[in-house]
Amino acid sequence: MDSKKLVVETLNKVLPEDISNEQIEKLVEKPKSSDLGDFAFPTFILAKSLHKAPNLIAQDLVSEIDTDGFEKVVNTGAYVNFFLDKSSFSNDILHTVLNEKDDYGNQNQGDAGNVPIDMSSPNIAKPMSMGHLRSTVIGNSIAKIITKLGYQPIKINHLGDWGTQFGKLIVGYKMWGSEAEVEADPINNLLKYYVRFHKEAEEKPELDDEARAWFKRMEDGDEEALKLWTWFRKLSLAEFQKVYDRLGVEFDSYNGEAFYNDKMNAVIKTIQDKGLLQESRGAEIVDLSGQDLSPALIRKTDGATLYITRDLAAAIYRKNTYDFVKSLYVVGSEQSEHFKKLKAVLKKMGYDWSDDIHHIEFGLITNNGKKLSTRKGRVILLENVLNDAVDLAKKQIEEKNPNLKNKDEVAESVGVGAVVFHDLKNERRDNFDFNLEEVVRFEGETGPYVQYTNARALSILRKADNDDYLKANDLTVSDPEAWDTIKLIQQFPEVISRAGEKYEPSVIAKYSLKLAKSFNQYYAHSKILTDDSGLNARLALVKSVSIVLQMSLALLGVKAPEEM
Numbered sequence: 400m401d402s403k404k405l406v407v408e409t410l411n412k413v414l415p416e417d418i419s420n421e422q423i424e425k426l427v428e429k430p431k432s433s434d435l436g437d438f439a440f441p442t443f444i445l446a447k448s449l450h451k452a453p454n455l456i457a458q459d460l461v462s463e464i465d466t467d468g469f470e471k472v473v474n475t476g477a478y479v480n481f482f483l484d485k486s487s488f489s490n491d492i493l494h495t496v497l498n499e500k501d502d503y504g505n506q507n508q509g510d511a512g513n514v515p516i517d518m519s520s521p522n523i524a525k526p527m528s529m530g531h532l533r534s535t536v537i538g539n540s541i542a543k544i545i546t547k548l549g550y551q552p553i554k555i556n557h558l559g560d561w562g563t564q565f566g567k568l569i570v571g572y573k574m575w576g577s578e579a580e581v582e583a584d585p586i587n588n589l590l591k592y593y594v595r596f597h598k599e600a601e602e603k604p605e606l607d608d609e610a611r612a613w614f615k616r617m618e619d620g621d622e623e624a625l626k627l628w629t630w631f632r633k634l635s636l637a638e639f640q641k642v643y644d645r646l647g648v649e650f651d652s653y654n655g656e657a658f659y660n661d662k663m664n665a666v667i668k669t670i671q672d673k674g675l676l677q678e679s680r681g682a683e684i685v686d687l688s689g690q691d692l693s694p695a696l697i698r699k700t701d702g703a704t705l706y707i708t709r710d711l712a713a714a715i716y717r718k719n720t721y722d723f724v725k726s727l728y729v730v731g732s733e734q735s736e737h738f739k740k741l742k743a744v745l746k747k748m749g750y751d752w753s754d755d756i757h758h759i760e761f762g763l764i765t766n767n768g769k770k771l772s773t774r775k776g777r778v779i780l781l782e783n784v785l786n787d788a789v790d791l792a793k794k795q796i797e798e799k800n801p802n803l804k805n806k807d808e809v810a811e812s813v814g815v816g817a818v819v820f821h822d823l824k825n826e827r828r829d830n831f832d833f834n835l836e837e838v839v840r841f842e843g844e845t846g847p848y849v850q851y852t853n854a855r856a857l858s859i860l861r862k863a864d865n866d867d868y869l870k871a872n873d874l875t876v877s878d879p880e881a882w883d884t885i886k887l888i889q890q891f892p893e894v895i896s897r898a899g900e901k902y903e904p905s906v907i908a909k910y911s912l913k914l915a916k917s918f919n920q921y922y923a924h925s926k927i928l929t930d931d932s933g934l935n936a937r938l939a940l941v942k943s944v945s946i947v948l949q950m951s952l953a954l955l956g957v958k959a960p961e962e963m
């Protein structure tokens with residue numbers, strides 16, 4: 400049984416009946432110091448109803464309590480302190496992990512429902528930014544975490560492949576570009592036309608009119624406009640795919656904004672039928688003043704639809720297609736207003752499932768404290784970052800383990816893994832600064848540190864060259880140095896739930912750092928490979944650590960090399 404449950408149920412038998420298990424569970428704490436046991440129960444709230452001093456209550460409880468499953472139960476002042484029985488605890492948990500392997504921590508047997516995750520969603524004809532990296536890796540990790548919790552994720556790349564910017568791009572390409580140039584280096588050259596367009600349009604505003612006209616042609620299905628657009632989209636996607644391959648991220652759908660073109664009129668008609676569409680200076684809007692929001696602009700004066708119109712169509716399409724229990728959007732915090740409006744319009748349209756839409760927002764990656772910006776040239780190109788990280792990883796491997804066989808492959812896993820891990824270990828709403836050297840270090844709070852710890856565990860198992868522990872009945876670890884590690888392993892299922900409830904991969908990343916650190920401490924203080932009666936249990940512990948570390952890394956979308 401879950402050890403906290405054991406504590407709660409043990410307390411339940413001796414506490415007054417009107418206190419529920421949920422209340423007890425909320426009160427039970429984990430003491431800061433292990434001298435105070437593994438769990439503690441404060442008795443203060445009982446003082447009033449029992450007309451007794453808290454320390455006396457604690458004393459009485461201790462005298463009545465059933466100590467089955469505990470080494471001892473004592474009281475310290477007003478607290479009841481529970482010390483778990485270490486031998487049965489370690490035996491139970493190690494057997495569980497060795498039996499369940501990769502299924503350890505699974506919950507709800509996979510029938511919790513569909514959850515579309517809108518993630519990555521870069522804009523065509525622009526380089527993928529660090530912001531899109533965040534969305535990609537956070538979304539990918541959430542998909543893996545909720546899979547363990549029994550949900551079925553549907554990873555959707557809502558490509559930014561429609562909008563007035565494509566009118567600008569076509570104008571730029573026609574004025575300054577050539578087919579050969581674009582084919583040679585698609586994204587950089589398309590970006591070049593786009594940037595130049597903005598510069599020249601400052602002096603020549605008629606360029607903007609031309610761009611609008613081209614976008615209008617796209618919306619009207621004009622053949623030439625669509626041919627160019629299709630070409631830009633295809634080339635961009637091929638470039639993005641290189642990054643996704645390196646990150647090991649796959650999508651279930653690439654339905655981007657353009658996919659909703661033929662679904663827009665129906666949505667606008669529904670809005671109209673419900674009496675929500677209003678005219679405002681020639682444009683059509685939905686008033687959201689009752690929701691403390693500025694109006695949602697549904698259609699511009701020239702009839703063109705907008706980002707939010709396409710998101711309305713997408714939200715409804717997803718509900719109809721996937722019948723979701725929740726619908727997630729992993730998008731930067733700067734779009735929080737947009738998602739509030741989206742939900743507000745859907746709510747007004749009478750769709751109560753709009754409450755199941757969650758904007759999974761995240762903060763900015765900064766460079767020396769400054770916001771990155773394409774316009775100002777302060778871009779960090781994702782591909783360069785990955786390449787630099789891999790180079791740095793390679794250098795460290797050359798120093799530490801020059802004889803390693805598949806150095807390049809390992810360097811790729813370590814370098815890319817380091818960038819992903821660094822991103823995910825930060826709470827997603829926080830902004831963070833990007834410093835490559837810090838990200839790829841083998842020591843400290845980094846991905847390589849966790850990977851390295853796992854590789855070390857695997858190398859111990861290789862050295863032991865003995866599988867007897869897999870069949871052993873007694874996996875009692877008596878070594879007190881191992882206690883922290885064992886308890887952490889037992890907490891893994893709870894950690895996954897917490898990460899899933901908060902849509903917060905950092906919970907997993909932080910946990911994996913803690914587990915790695917505690918295992919390294921154990922390893923530094925104990926002789927694992929000594930051939931005595933405890934050997935099987937110690938090897939089972941090493942194996943369990945590697946199972947849980949590998950799974951944690953997998954949940955973050957980070958590879959775990961066997962040697963490094």
Ligand code: ARG
Pocket residue numbers: 517520521522557558559710713728730
């Ligand atoms: N393409 C947008 C951008 O880069 C993100 C799209 C997010 N998803 C959505 N359904 N609005 O800013």
